[in-house]
Amino acid sequence: MTAPLVRMENVTVRFRGAQVVHAVNGVSLTLEAGQVLGILGESGSGKSVTLKTLLRLLPESRTDIGGAVEVDGRDVLALNPQELADYRGAVTSMIFQDPALALDPVYTVGEQIAEAIVRHEKVSQKVAMARALELLELVRIPSPARRLKAYPHEMSGGMRQRAMIALALAARPKLLLADEPTTALDATVQIQILLLLRQLQRDMGMGMLFVTHDIGVAVEVSDRLAVMYAGQIVETGTVRELLRDPQHPYTRGLLAANLHGAKKGERLEAIPGAPPALNSAPDSCSFAPRCKHAQERCRATLPPVVELGEGRVVRCILAESALAAA
């Protein structure tokens, strides 16, 4: 068996400052080449921080990162500045929620894409521009030759998002990190971008980590899902497994809160309370204060990591009985 494209082993991320924030608390995940893993979670669950760790985008001076992060055989945490610059864009690339912020307002879209190509492939500006045009065609921007000379503010939201995808793909990365790329878009545009990403990922054989808070969006693009809560992955499995047979009470609550198929007038099974503050590393189940199944054990120690099958992991004592019953 070959090594997976991404391997994160017991990764912790802690921000120092006036208050210490334990943003990620022991995340382990793997992603095979050409696969899509959706990371689902709410604000503050650590999903975006996990993603940024893979590109070392967090401010180094006040971030402590523990554990192991490997992408395509490289130890990401050990890269020196030169290696890191080569790694970003060429091996791993990222698209963000707000393309208006991610693109540089004073350069044309073509210049920005060409810059990335020149940086990584040492080709002439002319060749790079021709490649940039191909990339705009690839992401299906209408009249691409004209858009090459357009500034970001001259484009609509959906088109800017396509331009950012083109920029991210400029150096043919093996891993694409997507941080809520469709959240700011209208419904009819969101589905276009999701279908485009799915197709590009398949055609280029890229691995993709797709972070979202929207379970419907995650289902549309992912092969497997990881649900995050308070800086930990509480459940992973294939999309089918998580949708049809969710094991963790938090996953079940999220599915119910999506309202897909909820009957009008029925009371929603809302999860009470709010996520915890992350000022200390967890020493018990972080979800226990909101969980209706919580027992003494949940509040005393960390929940067990229960492996129900290949790639199917649940961090909950309930899964132990499910495992015993099986």
Add this chain to the structure above:
Amino acid sequence: MAQEAQLPTTPDRGGAGTPLLQAKTLTKHFPLGGGAVVRAVDGVDFAVLKGETLGVVGESGCGKSTTARVVMQLIPQDKGEMLFDGEIVGGRSLTLKEYRRQAQMVFQDSYASLNPRLTIEDSVAFGPTVHGVSKPAAILKARELLTKVGLDPARFAARYPHELSGGQRQRVNIARALALGPRLVILDEAVSALDKSVEAQVLNLLADLREEFGLTYIFISHDLNVVRFISDRVMVMYLGEVVEIGPVDELYDDPRHPYTRALLSAMPSMDPDNRTMEAPLAGDPPNPINPPDGCRFHPRCPHAQTVCAKVKPVLARTGEGAREAACHMEVAGSGHSRAPKLEEAA
């Protein structure tokens, strides 16, 4: 003026048959200079019945928030009028001040809509004191309302907005809206900024309050699942116009306007074995500056014909129930080849 202990309740004047709110050809244009005009809301007609929840859906730039602001009279309309329980809003028998007591609004950004220098009980009590309630009585009422929205006054009343979570702040905004004893509450993306698990709590709260206080809601959202869950009727807007309006199940199960159909099929499938394979529409929603002639949807409509580019379709009754759609395919004799034949209609 003698200060009243509490605000008097507002009686139902027109009876159950009169809609609580009727909007007639509401129009709001924003001039941009140089002759360009954003036609944000362009001749919108609708009614909100007493005790119902009217959901309003549409994409950015469709005019749903401008409609809400005009209904709330935060901005005046250019044309058209509104009747509240049969009386002209801002007229002799229903002054703006009195109308604003009976209609209240909750906004998307729970933080920006609270005064950061007021404690939350002061925020909730502020409106009633403006309307002549004494400060102690208003504070008493504020605490009662905070309890109703699930915030224990002993713990929360003296806190400032920045000391609360987003979900808690939105509960404060709801309590504040209710402090004046309104009959109509406009919720403009009021749950959209909340996390899913918190959103469900607030939706349950809204349902309880509607029941308890006999409220009528206008619920604006981009989330079609939420709108289906909470609404009795739904209004779909596109580029400043209403394209379809009707009872929620009819509209979701059998959309008549091609735009409604596209919007609904753009929803994620939630089924890994049956993923969406094709996007229902190409491109972005167009800009409401200089919208297309005729039917505003025709440049993106898969069924567009010559008539659609020339003649503006009007909202007309379609199907069996109380549904209305603005599409030439629904009107006999419109000149569209897919319109019902005239004999059938007669």
